[in-house]
Amino acid sequence: MSTGQPHPGVHPIDDELVRRLIAAQFPQWAGLAVERFPSGGTVNAMYRLGDGMVVRLPLVEGGAKDVWMEREWLPLLASRLPTAIPEVLGAGEPGEGYPWPWSVYGWLAGENPEAGALSEPVLLAKDLAEFVAAMRSITLPGAPQAHRGGPLAALDASTRAAIEELRGIPQEGVDCDAATAVWEDALRAPAWDGPPVWLHADLMPGNLLVGGGRLTSVIDFGCMGAGDPACDLFPAWNLLPAEAREVFRETLGVDDSTWRRGRGRTLSQALIALPYYRKTNQAMTHNARHVIRAVLADV
The missing domain is CATH 3.90.1200.10 (Aminoglycoside phosphotransferase (APH), C-terminal lobe)
Structure with a gap:
């Protein structure tokens, strides 16, 4: 039976941690604004980085393998698909007390569709x-x-x-x-x-x-x-x-x-x-x- 609780083993992530990770591993982006992006996802946290990027960090250990898989396969899939998909711009590693790999992606504009409110x-x-x-x-x-x-x-x-x-x-x-x-x-x-x-x-x-x-x-x-x-x-x-x-x-x-x-x-x-x-x-x-x-x- 479920407990109604979030996934166990969630690692705390906040704006300051993301800033430290960026400054240590991607100093060229250290001056850009960092802002938590609201999401209903349960495996990853997302932060806007400036106007053109997003930082995606696993909240739980199980999300780490997804980071490696996307780094390997997304570049190979992109040219084969009719729709834009995420582009990995930076491969982050554990650091600053954060235990798992993480990535910086190019920002993709748009809104999540909502059932019952689709225009087309x-x-x-x-x-x-x-x-x-x-x-x-x-x-x-x-x-x-x-x-x-x-x-x-x-x-x-x-x-x-x-x-x-x-x-x-x-x-x-x-x-x-x-x-x-x-x-x-x-x-x-x-x-x-x-x-x-x-x-x-x-x-x-x-x-x-x-x-x-x-x-x-x-x-x-x-x-x-x-x-x-x-x-x-x-x-x-x-x-x-x-x-x-x-x-x-x-x-x-x-x-x-x-x-x-x-x-x-x-x-x-x-x-x-x-x-x-x-x-x-x-x-x-x-x-x-x-x-x-x-x-x-x-x-």
Whole structure:
């Protein structure tokens, strides 16, 4: 059962620590303004550095491997994708009492999209499908295993435990029997029998940037790697309304089995996140509630 607490082992980070790290390792940027950038993320802290950069530091030890992975793969992926992705400008190392690697990236302008408030949902759906298709088409060898790329059955115990926990929180109003039925349908869907494909594997609204209603950037590739293509269908339910959802599916040409697995994965993530974060992270719980409503309405 979840405790409703943030991830354990969070390292304290503040403006002064970031200034010291920059001054010690990147003196050419020491005079630039440092300002915490608000984010609903739970693994990294972000700080604006001047007008054109952002510093991203893991809050927990598990985020350190994401730093190394982005340094290795982002330069190789950038030219192969139709949408801007982060560019690593500086590779920071442990220091000043901070224990993990960290990075400085170029700033990417835009706003996180919000479900229910999209100005161009159909066009955004096409943009997202184009990005996912481009990821799938990448043939770079040696891809890591995507964080969410494994068999759906591996999520069964944690998903069912979350459903039972939500039965004990009636104020959330989750139809737990309906959620169980959707989850079991996803488990019955045939498994992916093709080769693993490249995935972003964390296409949450907080990892997307839009301008004028269109997708301008995709950020936070810490979960990327190869796996089941169903793992990159998350936006269908965590962001897009019904009409745009169908455009997303049609543009990608998603078969029924992959769609069912993708719906199940998206629901599983939301079911697990809601009781875990409901007292500590408003952004995560708001999105989880939206996903549960969208999935159950979809079926």
